[in-house]
Structures are given as C-alpha cells and as structure tokens.
Amino acid sequence: MKEEKVFNTLKENMRRPLLIVVSAPSGTGKTTLCRMLVERLENADFSVSVTSRDPRPGEVQGRDYLFVSEEEFREKIDSGGFLEWAVVHDRYYGTSKDFVRESLGRGNHVVFDIDVQGGMRIRENQPEAVLIFLLPPSMEELRRRLVGRNQDGEDEIEKRIGNSYREMRRALDYDYLVENRDLDEALEMILSIITAEKCRVR
Amino acid sequence: MKEEKVFNTLKENMRRPLLIVVSAPSGTGKTTLCRMLVERLENADFSVSVTSRDPRPGEVQGRDYLFVSEEEFREKIDSGGFLEWAVVHDRYYGTSKDFVRESLGRGNHVVFDIDVQGGMRIRENQPEAVLIFLLPPSMEELRRRLVGRNQDGEDEIEKRIGNSYREMRRALDYDYLVENRDLDEALEMILSIITAEKCRVR
Numbered sequence: 001m002k003e004e005k006v007f008n009t010l011k012e013n014m015r016r017p018l019l020i021v022v023s024a025p026s027g028t029g030k031t032t033l034c035r036m037l038v039e040r041l042e043n044a045d046f047s048v049s050v051t052s053r054d055p056r057p058g059e060v061q062g063r064d065y066l067f068v069s070e071e072e073f074r075e076k077i078d079s080g081g082f083l084e085w086a087v088v089h090d091r092y093y094g095t096s097k098d099f100v101r102e103s104l105g106r107g108n109h110v111v112f113d114i115d116v117q118g119g120m121r122i123r124e125n126q127p128e129a130v131l132i133f134l135l136p137p138s139m140e141e142l143r144r145r146l147v148g149r150n151q152d153g154e155d156e157i158e159k160r161i162g163n164s165y166r167e168m169r170r171a172l173d174y175d176y177l178v179e180n181r182d183l184d185e186a187l188e189m190i191l192s193i194i195t196a197e198k199c200r201v202r
Numbered sequence: 203m204k205e206e207k208v209f210n211t212l213k214e215n216m217r218r219p220l221l222i223v224v225s226a227p228s229g230t231g232k233t234t235l236c237r238m239l240v241e242r243l244e245n246a247d248f249s250v251s252v253t254s255r256d257p258r259p260g261e262v263q264g265r266d267y268l269f270v271s272e273e274e275f276r277e278k279i280d281s282g283g284f285l286e287w288a289v290v291h292d293r294y295y296g297t298s299k300d301f302v303r304e305s306l307g308r309g310n311h312v313v314f315d316i317d318v319q320g321g322m323r324i325r326e327n328q329p330e331a332v333l334i335f336l337l338p339p340s341m342e343e344l345r346r347r348l349v350g351r352n353q354d355g356e357d358e359i360e361k362r363i364g365n366s367y368r369e370m371r372r373a374l375d376y377d378y379l380v381e382n383r384d385l386d387e388a389l390e391m392i393l394s395i396i397t398a399e400k401c402r403v404r
Contacts, residue, residue, distance in 0.1 A: 003341055003370040010337060010379045132401075135212060139205055168205040176401040177212045189397060196398035199334075199378040199391060 025164030227366030
C-alpha cells in the first residue's frame with residue numbers, strides 16, 4: 001500500500017531526532033544562539049564537547065565543556081570514544097560518541113556548537129546531520145566584536161581573527177547560511193530550518 | 203576573496219524568488235492554502251493555470267483559472283507557450299511560460315497549485331523549484347471531505363477518489379511532506395520551508 005508508506009514516512013519524519021550542527025567564526029554569537037535554541041526546542045540536548053583547554057572565567061565543568069587533561073583526551077582518542085575530534089588554537093576539542101548516542105536514544109535532537117573541522121567530520125560520519133553556518137553581519141563587525149570582548153590577549157585575538165577567516169572558507173560547504181544580525185531573528189530562522197528539515201523527504 | 207563570496211551568496215539567497223509547487227489529492231485543501239500563502243508572503247504571485255474545463259460555480263476567469271476552449275489550449279501547446287501542461291480528468295491544464303517569467307522578473311515568488319504530473323514537469327524544467335506535497339490526515343478523512351463537498355456527481359466523486367490514490371503515489375518524489383490537519387498550522391510549516399529554502403546553500 002503506497003499511501004500507507006507515505007503516511008508512515010510523515011510520522012517517522014515528525015518524530016525523528018536531528019543532529020543540528022552550528023558553526024561560525026568565533027565572536028558571531030553561536031554559543032549564545034545554540035543555548036537559546038536548546039531552550040526553545042522541546043526535546044533537545046546541547047552537545048557538551050570534551051576539551052583539553054583551560055576553562056575561561058564563568059565556564060562551568062560539564063555544562064560548557066567537559067574539561068580534561070591532554071593525557072585523558074589522548075586516551076579517549078585511542079579507545080575510539082570520539083565521534084569527531086580536532087585541534088583548534090593548539091587545544092584538543094572532541095564530541096563523545098556515548099553522549100550523542102544517549103541523546104538520540106531518548107528521542108532528543110542534539111545541537112552541536114562546533115568549528116568547521118568538527119562539522120565536516122560529523123557530516124562524514126552522520127550524513128543526515130543538518131549543517132548551519134552562522135554569519136556575522138560583516139568581517140569588520142566581527143573584528144570589532146572580537147577586540148571589544150577583551151577577555152583574550154592581543155596574540156590570542158589575532159589568532160582568533162586569522163581563524164575566523166579560515167572558518168569562513170568552509171561556509172559554502174554547509175547546508176544553510178544564517179546571518180546573525182539580531183539574535184531573535186537568527187533563532188527564528190534556525191527554528192524554521194528545523195521545521196523544514198522535519199518535513200523533508202530523504 | 204572567499205568571504206566576499208560567502209556574503210554575496212547570502213545576499214543572493216535572500217532576494218532570489220522561489221518557485222513553490224504545492225500538490226495534493228483533491229479535497230486536501232491545497233487551493234485554500236495556496237491562496238493564504240500568497241496573501242502572507244510579501245512578494246508572491248499565485249500561478250493562474252490555463253484550463254479547458256468549464257468554470258465551477260464561484261470560479262472567476264483570470265483569478266482561479268484562465269478558462270479557454272480546447273482549441274485555444276491546443277494552439278498554445280503548438281506555439282510552445284506552456285512551461286508544463288497535462289490532461290487531468292479528461293481536461294487540459296497548463297502553466298503559461300510568460301506568466302512565470304514576468305513574476306520572477308518582478309522578483310516575486312510564484313506559487314503553483316498543481317497536480318503531480320505538472321509538479322514533476324516543473325521540476326524537470328526548473329530543478330531549483332521547491333516541491334511540497336500536502337497530505338490529508340488520512341485517506342478516510344479525504345473520502346469524507348470529497349463526498350461531503352457535494353458539488354460533483356457520484357461518478358465525478360469516484361473519479362476524484364481514484365485520482366487521489368494516484369496522486370499519493372508520487373508524494374515521496376516531492377521535497378517536503380506537510381500534513382494539513384489544521385490550515386494555520388500547515389501554513390506556518392510551509393512558511394518555515396520557504397524561510398529555510400532561502401537560507402539553503404545550493
């Protein structure tokens with residue numbers, strides 16, 4: 001019965017949890033947006049990355065990152081515990097396989113606040129993932145935001161700006177481009193993308 | 203400059219008019235939804251099809267259809283004036299090339315209220331078209347609606363029900379499935395799909 005198959009596809013679409021990857025040059029507001037997104041969605045988990053970098057002021061262990069030593073990180077690599085991992089600004093960052101598996105198992109979407117290297121690896125492993133690239137209004141505005149943030153030293157700022165340009169180079173490999181001129185407006189666009197993806201026939 | 207290309211893609215995406223095809227078994231409410239959609243979008247035209255069938259009570263020439271004789275329709279076929287045309291319920295239906303060209307030229311989206319044959323032909327000619335298939339809550343509900351509509355004779359109703367099943371067979375060839383349980387809810391889903399399509403990288 002062909003029409004039963006159609007209705008079943010609709011039902012499965014509606015309840016299937018999504019992997020939602022959000023990348024952006026640092027300073028674009030992606031972490032804030034990802035947090036807002038998880039709060040607005042009824043059933044979604046924020047993917048807490050594992051990292052070997054030091055916590056910044058205000059960052060909380062287990063909420064912002066799972067902070068581990070470089071040694072612990074390398075052990076988890078060796079035991080195949082990462083869905084993806086990468087080195088950014090000379091520090092390790094990775095996504096734990098178990099975390100994602102458990103969220104999906106509960107029927108929850110998983111939101112990834114992740115750089116383009118990580119995004120590309122998630123797509124390789126999970127081709128059904130939805131990749132969203134968040135854009136600043138302009139590169140000048142991004143530079144102003146990074147300099148204004150003032151929580152990093154000058155070298156660190158220059159490193160981040162250089163990295164922003166590198167991240168931008170992969171933007172067109174993503175599924176969607178969303179401009180973050182206004183946080184609420186960008187959030188609504190991402191929510192629309194998620195609604196559309198739930199309707200999509202694959 | 204790679205980042206300029208990214209910002210240009212974003213800008214082009216945002217202003218590019220879309221071809222939005224909506225198909226559904228008759229009785230699903232697609233014509234009502236298409237009208238609501240055109241009203242809600244700021245810049246959209248309803249694609250007025252050309253047909254050789256007789257107007258139903260309440261249908262207005264030039265608004266609902268361009269009603270023409272079978273002879274006139276055949277002449278327009280011969281002169282290559284249709285983007286797509288087909289025979290449904292023994293009557294001719296078609297989309298005028300000029301109509302679509304003029305709308306896009308004004309930067310307007312074009313909304314097509316069209317059967318699956320027409321939808322598939324539009325995709326062939328315009329691969330960037332967005333194809334949405336609207337579903338009734340169930341086939342039983344659809345039958346109830348068709349019988350309740352009472353504007354057609356019994357033979358006509360049976361013909362339409364048979365045709366509904368044939369339309370359903372192509373639903374999974376569309377880009378999106380949207381259930382029309384509630385008109386406003388279905389409209390919001392279609393608006394989300396349009397927002398998402400404007401963000402999509404092609």
